[in-house]
Amino acid sequence: MKSSLWQCTWLTAIAAALAWIPSTAAAEDAKPFRVGIVTFLSGAAAGPFGVPARNAAEVVVEALNAGTVVAPYGNTKGIGGAPLEIVFVDEAGGTTKQVTEYRNLVQQKNVDAVIGYISSGDCLAIAPVADELKKLTVFFDCGTPRIFEDASYKYLFRTGATATIDNVAAALYLNEHKKNTRKIAGINQNYAWGQDSWNDFVAAMKVLVPNVQIATSQMPKLLAGQYGAEISALLSADADVVHSSFWGGDLDALILQGAPRGLFKKSTVVLTAGETAVQKLGDQIPDGTIIGARGPFDMFAPDTELNRWFRKVYTDRYNVPPSYPSYKMAQAIFGLKAAYEKAQAGGKAAPSQEQIIVAFEHLTFEGPGGKVTMGLGKGHQAVQGTAYGTVKHVGDKFTLTNVTTYTAERVTPPDGVKSEDWIKGLKAAK
Amino acid sequence: MNPRDRTLVTLVAALVVLLAVGALLPPWQFLATVALAKGCAVLGLMLLLRTGLVSFGQGLYFCLGAYSAGGLGQFLGVTDALVLLAAGCLVAAVVAVVLGFLLANYRNIFFAMLSLALSMILYGLLVKSQALGSTDGFNVAPPTLAGWALSGHDGRFFLYALACVVAFAGALTLDRYFKTPLGRLAAAIRDNELRVEYMGASVRQAIHVKYVIACALAGLGGALTGLTVGHIDPEMAYWTTSGEFVFVAILAGTGSVAAPFLGSVLFEIVRSVAYQHSPNTWQLALGTAMLLVIMFLPRGLWSIFATRGKVA
Numbered sequence: 150m151k152s153s154l155w156q157c158t159w160l161t162a163i164a165a166a167l168a169w170i171p172s173t174a175a176a177e178d179a180k181p182f183r184v185g186i187v188t189f190l191s192g193a194a195a196g197p198f199g200v201p202a203r204n205a206a207e208v209v210v211e212a213l214n215a216g217t218v219v220a221p222y223g224n225t226k227g228i229g230g231a232p233l234e235i236v237f238v239d240e241a242g243g244t245t246k247q248v249t250e251y252r253n254l255v256q257q258k259n260v261d262a263v264i265g266y267i268s269s270g271d272c273l274a275i276a277p278v279a280d281e282l283k284k285l286t287v288f289f290d291c292g293t294p295r296i297f298e299d300a301s302y303k304y305l306f307r308t309g310a311t312a313t314i315d316n317v318a319a320a321l322y323l324n325e326h327k328k329n330t331r332k333i334a335g336i337n338q339n340y341a342w343g344q345d346s347w348n349d350f351v352a353a354m355k356v357l358v359p360n361v362q363i364a365t366s367q368m369p370k371l372l373a374g375q376y377g378a379e380i381s382a383l384l385s386a387d388a389d390v391v392h393s394s395f396w397g398g399d400l401d402a403l404i405l406q407g408a409p410r411g412l413f414k415k416s417t418v419v420l421t422a423g424e425t426a427v428q429k430l431g432d433q434i435p436d437g438t439i440i441g442a443r444g445p446f447d448m449f450a451p452d453t454e455l456n457r458w459f460r461k462v463y464t465d466r467y468n469v470p471p472s473y474p475s476y477k478m479a480q481a482i483f484g485l486k487a488a489y490e491k492a493q494a495g496g497k498a499a500p501s502q503e504q505i506i507v508a509f510e511h512l513t514f515e516g517p518g519g520k521v522t523m524g525l526g527k528g529h530q531a532v533q534g535t536a537y538g539t540v541k542h543v544g545d546k547f548t549l550t551n552v553t554t555y556t557a558e559r560v561t562p563p564d565g566v567k568s569e570d571w572i573k574g575l576k577a578a579k
Numbered sequence: 580m581n582p583r584d585r586t587l588v589t590l591v592a593a594l595v596v597l598l599a600v601g602a603l604l605p606p607w608q609f610l611a612t613v614a615l616a617k618g619c620a621v622l623g624l625m626l627l628l629r630t631g632l633v634s635f636g637q638g639l640y641f642c643l644g645a646y647s648a649g650g651l652g653q654f655l656g657v658t659d660a661l662v663l664l665a666a667g668c669l670v671a672a673v674v675a676v677v678l679g680f681l682l683a684n685y686r687n688i689f690f691a692m693l694s695l696a697l698s699m700i701l702y703g704l705l706v707k708s709q710a711l712g713s714t715d716g717f718n719v720a721p722p723t724l725a726g727w728a729l730s731g732h733d734g735r736f737f738l739y740a741l742a743c744v745v746a747f748a749g750a751l752t753l754d755r756y757f758k759t760p761l762g763r764l765a766a767a768i769r770d771n772e773l774r775v776e777y778m779g780a781s782v783r784q785a786i787h788v789k790y791v792i793a794c795a796l797a798g799l800g801g802a803l804t805g806l807t808v809g810h811i812d813p814e815m816a817y818w819t820t821s822g823e824f825v826f827v828a829i830l831a832g833t834g835s836v837a838a839p840f841l842g843s844v845l846f847e848i849v850r851s852v853a854y855q856h857s858p859n860t861w862q863l864a865l866g867t868a869m870l871l872v873i874m875f876l877p878r879g880l881w882s883i884f885a886t887r888g889k890v891a
Contacts, residue, residue, distance in 0.1 A: 190859050237858040243814045244716070245804060249610050249847070250854055256606035258855070270715040274810030277718060281730060293715060340706055340714035348709075370706075371714075 180499065181234040182227065184210075184485070185254035187247070187265025188290075188478070190239040193372055197397040197425045198267050198290065198474040199240060205475035206264075208462050209482050210235055219458040221515055222483060229490045230497055236260060240267060244274040251275050255284045261502075262287065264481045267474070269293035269341060272307075279305045285502050285509075289481035290474060292443070293345065294568040297526025304502075306509055308484040308521060309477045310533040313568040314560040315394070315421040315443050316346055317575065320353035321559065322439060322537040323390060326551050327417055330354075332362040334388035334416065336379055338399060339368040346394035346421060349572060356575040364388040372399060380407050388416050396422040401430055408435050419537075424448070425472050431547035438540045440549070445518040446476035448549055449536035459517040471517075480516030484523075484531075487514035522557065525564050532557040586754050586836070593837060594747045601739045605732065608739040610847050612807045615742040617824070618843035619749050619800030623793030624828045625839050626753060630789055631769030632686065636694030637824045639701050640671040640794040642816035644801030646705070647671075649719040649811045660722035660729060660741060664802045671798020675791045683787040686772075698816050705813035716812025719805050729806075742803055749796055750836040756792070757836070761785060797824075830872055832879020842880055 186206050189199025210233045212218045216226040227233050236258050238250050247266075254260050262285040266272045272291035279286035280302050288296070288305070292312030296305075323330050333354055337343030347366060354361050364386035367379040380403075383391055391412065395403050404426060407413060413435035420426070423440030424447050434440070442449050447470070450456045459479055463471040471479075488509035492500035500508070510528030514521055524532040534556045538549030562571030597615075601608050620641050627634050644667030651657040651666055678697060685693055706714055721730035722738070729738040756762040764785045767775045772782050805811045814820065831842025849868050853861035876882050 191862065236855075238854060239858050239861060242854075243820075244810050244812055245613060245808050245815075246850075246854075248808045248810065249613060249851060252609045253606070253851060253855060270810075270812050270814075273712075273715055273718060274808065274812075277809055295712075295715070341709075341712065342714075344709055344713055 181232040182229075182262070182489075182499075183234045183236060183258070183260045184482075185236045185238060185251075185258060185260040185263040185265070186478075187238045187240050187250070187254075187263065188474075189241055189267055190237070192241040193397055194267055195241075197400075197472075201472050202267070202290065202474040202478040203237060204467050205463065205471055205478040206235060206237075206482065208466050209459075209479050212462060213482075213486065219454050221455070222486060225490060228486050229493045229499065231499060238265070240265065240271060244270050247271045248274050248278055251278055252282065255282045261285070262485060264289055264478070264485065266291050269295075272296055276300065276302055276305055283502075285485075285505060287481045287485055289477050293341065297530040298567050301527055302529060304506065306484070306523065306529045306531075307526075308481040308516075308523075308531045310444055310531055310535070310557070310561065311568065312342070312345060312443075313349055313562070313572070314533070314535045314555075314557075315441055316349035316392075317353050317560045317572060318535045318537060318555045319392065319419050319421055319439070319441060320350060320357055320575075321555060322553055323354070323417075323419065324357045325553060326439075326539065327390065330358060330361070330389045330417075332364050332386075332388045333390045333392060334364040334366070334383055334386045335392040336367040336369070336376070336383060336403065337392070337394050338371045338373075340371050343368065343371075343394055347392065349568070350392050350421075352569065352572045353575055356573060374398065374402050376403055376406050380410055380412055383407075383412055384410065384415060391416040391418045392421070393418065394421045396425060400426045404430050404434055408433060413438055422473075425474075427547060428469055428472060432542075432545065434540050434547070436539075436541050439537055440540060441535065441537045442473045444473060444477070444533055444535050445554065446473040447471065449538070449552065449554065450476065450517060451519045453515070453517075453519065455515060456517045456519075476516070476518050480518060480521060483516050484509070484512070484514050484521065488512055524557070525561070527564070532561045535560060587751065589835075589837060590747055590750055590754075593840075594743055597743045598740060601743070602736060605736070608735055609807065610851055611844060612739045612742045613804060614844040614847040615746040615840060616800045616803035616807060617827070617847075618746055618840035619803065620797040620824050621827045621831065621839035621843055622746075622749055622753060622836065623796030623800075624824050625831075625833050625836075626756075626765065626789050626793050626796075628828055628833050629757075629765040629769065630786060632786070632790075633691045633825060634694040634790075634793070635691045635818065635821050635825060636696070636698035637793070637797045638816045638818065638821035639694070639698035640675060640797035641801035641804070641820060641824075642698070642701060642705070642811075642813065643674060644668065644671045644798030645805035645811045645815050646711075646801075647798070648802035649717065649805045650711075652720050652722070653717055658720055658723045660724050660738070660806060663722060663806060664745065664799060667802025667805075668795050668799040671801070672791055672795040675794030676787075679787040679790045682790060683783045695818055695821065698821055699818060702813050702816040702818075705816065712812070714813055716810060716814075718810050719808075721809065722806045738807060742807070745799065745803060746840055749799065750840065753792075753796075754836045761788065765789065826869075830869065830879060832876075832881035834879065834881035835884070838879065838881035845880065 188202040189195040214227050214232050264287045266288050267290045269291045288307040294311040335347045337347045419439045421441045424442035492504040492508035512523045521531050536554040538552035541550045647670040648663035648667040827842045827846050831838040853864035
């Protein structure tokens with residue numbers, strides 16, 4: 150009688166424990182960390198930027214939730230043990246639409262954080278709203294330095310470097326590898342990105358080559374597609390160097406229309422965002438063209454375990470290697486994870502948003518493109534080095550020679566100094 | 580009840596409902612504020628549609644209104660919402676008076692194309708002006724009302740309430756205008772211009788006045804949008820913005836001064852829901868919804884109410 154009573158008690162206790170275990174496990178896993186991811190899913194910027202970024206978010210988040218990411222992110226599943234949940238939003242539709250959708254993400258979808266924005270206009274519009282709604286927001290790609298140079302924000306971070314590095318590094322690279330540059334020309338799209346890129350490049354070149362001559366600046370409209378007249382103007386300008394910040398279909402068009410007419414032979418063409426064209430048009434980019442990837446990404450990425458892993462999972466899934474927007478998206482997700490787990494300080498509990506923000510400020514973390522430091526804008530803006538290389542086909546294979554990397558300090562102004570003022574004091578490589 | 584009073588009662592009821600719904604559903608306030616602001620531009624367009632004119636260039640005034648309000652705030656430090664709205668409205672009206680001399684000579688596709696061309700000129704100018712941020716535009720400081728900041732939870736509601744009142748005033752004014760002799764000329768001009776001239780009215784002048792009213796409303800809507808969103812850029816003058824106004828106007832129908840606001844709010848809600856639930860195919864969802872409206876309600880959304888009105 151007695152023993153059966155004991156048995157009963159034990160069985161009850163075990164049953165209760167068994168029932169309790171999954172319930173605690175559920176309590177730990179129950180609250181996923183919801184992230185709104187905003188990137189171009191339609192329109193001209195979707196193909197070259199938006200979709201590669203979305204793809205990167207998908208593979209990285211899936212791997213994080215499965216716990217299959219390599220060091221230094223292999224220790225915990227998801228984000229600090231909580232599964233990551235993604236809500237995708239299309240970045241198309243203009244700033245008014247984007248501010249509306251950002252508010253919907255925060256107020257209706259109740260996301261814990263937002264990662265996104267490729268267009269600088271969208272970033273400028275979202276920045277004050279992030280602080281108004283007090284929601285942790287990470288910009289992953291947009292390049293305008295105005296965000297943290299004209300204002301400061303508490304809830305906003307940007308894990309990608311500003312566009313300043315692209316053009317300063319391009320000028321430094323020319324100064325190192327093409328010393329006889331005397332006459333420059335440009336072809337840039339007539340909108341903020343193209344205008345800023347050209348202005349930064351000219352300002353940097355004027356410092357490095359004081360008597361540099363500007364032969365012509367062609368500013369066709371965005372997505373014009375046909376550049377016959379501009380190419381003629383560039384050919385007759387007879388410049389040593391032609392600078393272009395073209396991207397997407399415009400970049401493809403410039404390569405396809407300019408190469409047969411000898412533009413790339415007559416002048417050294419610098420394509421600051423050239424990396425996105427390599428996958429599709431690598432064979433057709435003439436030797437001697439200088440290309441950049443807006444940071445240490447893709448062919449400029451360091452040979453780390455994380456980078457090898459990222460390239461493999463991405464290529465296995467999508468059959469193409471990741472391009473720089475994919476790298477920048479992965480970098481933003483890893484940055485958020487690093488900040489979150491630093492805020493946990495070894496514990497298991499979910500940190501508060503305030504704790505994540507404190508941990509994020511001045512954080513140094515590793516992305517597939519190497520180390521990233523949140524060094525500007527009071528610890529909210531990433532600084533990162535970049536690299537340029539010269540195209541050289543070996544047989545049929547696309548390769549880069551004279552690859553030169555520039556540390557963050559070489560191409561980024563110190564905190565509190567505006568990019569345009571800083572460029573004027575630039576120093577040439579010794 | 581005579582028809583004028585019925586409109587007034589409907590509008591007052593709509594205003595009360597809007598304020599109540601806005602107070603109860605704060606997450607929707609922003610979307611509704613933007614929808615009402617755009618509704619002002621559509622209201623102006625409805626006036627032109629009733630006159631038989633389609634302007635594909637209301638974005639010009641929408642953008643001018645926004646840049647006037649935003650520029651006053653950014654460069655002169657003016658933040659009072661009423662002053663900024665009045666400025667947006669006024670600048671748009673003044674430009675419309677000037678351009679009206681040219682546009683009042685044209686009809687049909689020529690009027691549409693010319694208005695579109697003018698708005699694209701403004702777009703081109705703004706894209707080239709780097710001091711105004713080119714395509715990136717610039718941010719607009721949060722507005723104030725009688726020295727009180729319209730930001731934060733309560734401030735946002737007051738901004739929304741302001742948009743409701745502006746929309747209400749716009750709709751009521753236009754309704755009164757439609758009942759004046761000059762207002763009634765709209766349908767006459769659309770049906771037979773020659774007869775209007777024989778009756779002794781100047782078609783050119785009537786169109787000019789209507790154009791100015793429509794553009795002032797677009798400027799008002801633009802200023803309100805700029806203040807609400809907190810950011811303005813040249814996209815507001817791009818033809819897709821103007822196209823959206825035409826689209827909403829046709830979707831809503833021209834049956835009542837309340838129709839543009841109903842159409843605008845529904846359009847924003849449908850688009851927003853589509854964005855959230857099918858991020859990769861929202862255009863398809865939006866297009867399907869619009870196609871259904873065009874197929875089953877060829878006279879616009881307002882025809883649901885209009886038939887009932889006639890019976891009563």
